[in-house]
Amino acid sequence: MGRPITVTVNGEKTSAEVEPRLLLVHFIRERLRLTGTHIGCDTTHCGACTVLFDGVPVKSCTMLAVQADGRQLTTVEALHAGGALHPIQAAFKEEHGLQCGFCTPGMMMSSFALLAENPDPTEEEIRWALSGNICRCTGYMNIVKAVRAAAVQMKEAAAVPAGAATGS
Amino acid sequence: MLPAPFEYHAPHTTEETLELLDQLGDEGKVLAGGQSLIPLLKLRFASPAHLVDVNRVPGLDVIEERDGVLRIGALFRHKAAERSTMLASRYPVIAEAAGQVADPIVRNRGTVGGSLAHADPAGDWGSVMLALDAEFVLQSKSGRRSVKARDFFSGPFSTALQPNELLTEIRIPAAQGRTGGAYLKLERKVGDFATVAVAVHLQMDDGKVRSAGIGLTAVGAQNLKAEQAEAALRGRPLDDAAINEAAELAAAAAEPKADQRGSEAYKRNVVRVFTQRGLRRARERARGGA
Numbered sequence: 452m453g454r455p456i457t458v459t460v461n462g463e464k465t466s467a468e469v470e471p472r473l474l475l476v477h478f479i480r481e482r483l484r485l486t487g488t489h490i491g492c493d494t495t496h497c498g499a500c501t502v503l504f505d506g507v508p509v510k511s512c513t514m515l516a517v518q519a520d521g522r523q524l525t526t527v528e529a530l531h532a533g534g535a536l537h538p539i540q541a542a543f544k545e546e547h548g549l550q551c552g553f554c555t556p557g558m559m560m561s562s563f564a565l566l567a568e569n570p571d572p573t574e575e576e577i578r579w580a581l582s583g584n585i586c587r588c589t590g591y592m593n594i595v596k597a598v599r600a601a602a603v604q605m606k607e608a609a610a611v612p613a614g615a616a617t618g619s
Numbered sequence: 620m621l622p623a624p625f626e627y628h629a630p631h632t633t634e635e636t637l638e639l640l641d642q643l644g645d646e647g648k649v650l651a652g653g654q655s656l657i658p659l660l661k662l663r664f665a666s667p668a669h670l671v672d673v674n675r676v677p678g679l680d681v682i683e684e685r686d687g688v689l690r691i692g693a694l695f696r697h698k699a700a701e702r703s704t705m706l707a708s709r710y711p712v713i714a715e716a717a718g719q720v721a722d723p724i725v726r727n728r729g730t731v732g733g734s735l736a737h738a739d740p741a742g743d744w745g746s747v748m749l750a751l752d753a754e755f756v757l758q759s760k761s762g763r764r765s766v767k768a769r770d771f772f773s774g775p776f777s778t779a780l781q782p783n784e785l786l787t788e789i790r791i792p793a794a795q796g797r798t799g800g801a802y803l804k805l806e807r808k809v810g811d812f813a814t815v816a817v818a819v820h821l822q823m824d825d826g827k828v829r830s831a832g833i834g835l836t837a838v839g840a841q842n843l844k845a846e847q848a849e850a851a852l853r854g855r856p857l858d859d860a861a862i863n864e865a866a867e868l869a870a871a872a873a874e875p876k877a878d879q880r881g882s883e884a885y886k887r888n889v890v891r892v893f894t895q896r897g898l899r900r901a902r903e904r905a906r907g908g909a
């Protein structure tokens with residue numbers, strides 16, 4: 452039995468009919484075909500499925516799609532809107548903030564929410580903010596470095612007058 | 620993992636919620652933060668026919684201190700508790716516990732009321748509320764009643780809540796005089812439930828203990844209130860002798876079970892040491908605070 456929902460996903464309004472038991476992560480991956488959001492544990496432990504729900508990081512394997520009716524969702528695909536890598540993505544690449552990449556979408560969404568709120572976080576604050584995201588590969592050192600680097604990049608970009616911020 | 624099918628309701632008022640819970644009885648379950656319930660639905664440990672999602676009911680997430688009572692709405696989220704400057708300064712046991720519940724992403728959704736209703740004996744909020752001598756307001760279509768935290772928990776995942784009742788708010792006697800508190804938690808890693816945790820809430824008057832509240836996590840069939848330890852402190856200066864005596868009594872009140880996190884003796888000892896440390900930390904905060 453479908454239930455109609457309308458969700459704004461990465462800035463675009465989408466309507467669908469969903470079964471109440473459909474998990475948000477399945478809606479995102481299978482209905483919207485946005486497969487950047489990963490399913491790691493499926494038991495609310497790993498954070499690979501992290502998306503922003505009205506700007507706040509949530510584990511999309513632990514919410515229902517119907518709960519997103521009328522809300523804003525931001526998935527990792529929003530980061531490269533416009534084709535260029537977001538400074539967070541560029542920094543993860545540059546600083547080797549990933550190996551297998553499975554945790555990376557979740558890591559980046561938690562980082563994105565952190566930097567939106569605290570543009571100049573300390574290492575400690577980064578570790579705290581990312582403590583719900585588990586990585587089996589990197590040992591976290593380079594992830595923390597990447598978030599610091601992204602913060603610096605984003606601050607510099609913000610300091611450049613609008614219009615001059617693009618380019619290579 | 621897919622939950623079994625259910626019908627979904629998203630009421631917009633408390634009245635509507637109570638009406639639904641009344642109609643549905645055993646068939647209905649409240650969905651708050653979903654951070655315990657949705658995992659259970661996925662594992663099919665629970666398969667209610669109806670879910671009543673209270674996230675769209677306004678006003679259930681209030682926090683307000685007035686007329687000698689701190690009111691916390693059931694839908695107040697762990698994260699909001701972690702961030703509240705009022706709680707950090709006046710109710711440090713709440714603020715310190717909040718940042719240790721689960722992980723930051725779970726804290727964005729999980730609610731204080733959901734946690735209490737879930738009543739995991741290893742959950743953190745029950746002990747905090749026992750230490751604070753809180754009472755819980757349970758509302759149903761036919762009326763409302765208040766249940767003291769100490770009468771609310773009745774065993775693992777069991778409470779005084781009836782299927783047609785909604786926990787609407789938590790009421791805590793407002794902090795008076797010099798107040799301090801602490802929450803000490805031993806966990807294997809971030810996001811893990813406690814091996815052992817101890818909640819302390821202290822009110823001092825003229826250098827003496829006016830009241831002390833001590834709650835114990837993960838060392839019994841439910842969160843425990845160390846009432847003998849509390850009573851031993853009342854009216855006394857909080858010196859080393861008093862602290863040590865209370866710590867022994869708290870350890871004696873614990874009923875830990877050995878598991879992969881530790882032996883019974885180990886856990887009991889952690890209760891003793893955390894009660895000592897918690898009382899000292901609470902005393903420091905009471906001195907520094909208003």
Ligand SMILES: Cc1cc2nc3c(=O)[nH]c(=O)nc-3n(C[C@H](O)[C@H](O)[C@H](O)COP(=O)(O)OP(=O)(O)OC[C@H]3O[C@@H](n4cnc5c(N)ncnc54)[C@H](O)[C@@H]3O)c2cc1C
Pocket residue numbers: 494495496648649650651652653654655656657658693694719720721722725728729730731732733734736737741742743744780784785786787810811812813
């Ligand atoms: C990875 C992970 C780690 C965790 N670690 C911890 C931890 O360290 N410490 C800790 O304390 N908790 C921990 N939790 C649990 C977490 O705190 C949950 O948020 C909490 O137990 C349940 O709150 P909720 O709002 O998510 O409730 P839900 O999951 O929505 O509901 C839980 C139960 O309570 C009932 N219920 C909810 N609200 C009400 C209400 N207002 N009235 C009546 N009944 C209601 C529901 O019907 C359901 O039976 C963890 C969870 C996860 C996934």
Ligand code: FES
Pocket residue numbers: 489490491492493494495496497498499500501510511512513
């Ligand atoms: S897949 Fe959602 S937390 Fe791991």
Ligand code: FES
Pocket residue numbers: 548549550551552553554555585586587588589
């Ligand atoms: S890069 Fe492999 S899990 Fe993080």
